[in-house]
Amino acid sequence: MSEETFPRGEDCADFIERIVYLIDNELEEGDCTVVRAHLEECGPCLRKYDLERTVKAVVARSCAESAPVGLRDRVLVQLRQVQVEITER
Known part of the structure; x- marks a missing residue:
């Protein structure tokens, strides 16, 4: 890692949050270049970046899929049962 590329005192911990912002396209262009x-x-940071990107992709894909009707109905019944138990306490 050269000093001209990275500001003094920055180590990997300084990049963890910025990696997430990079994935979400929430960094200024200059920061994107540095990251x-x-x-x-x-x-290690590249592996962290790949892991974060993969997790976000899986979550996004999972959120787009619908549960089968039978499963949704069973979950709703379970939720209602828990609600009843909580209100009876």
């Missing part, structure tokens, strides 16, 4: 440069040189 991407760090990812090119840092295997």
Whole structure:
């Protein structure tokens, strides 16, 4: 890691939050460049980036799928039972 690429005192911990923002397209272009440069040189941070990106993709895909009607009905019955138990206490 060269000093000209990364500001002094920054280590991997400084990049963890920015990696999430990078994935969500919530970083300024200059910050994106710095984070991407760090990812090119840092295997552990690159693995963290890949993991975060994969988790977000799986969650997004899961949220788009609908549960089968029978499963949804069983879950709703269970939720109603829990609600009744809570209100009876």
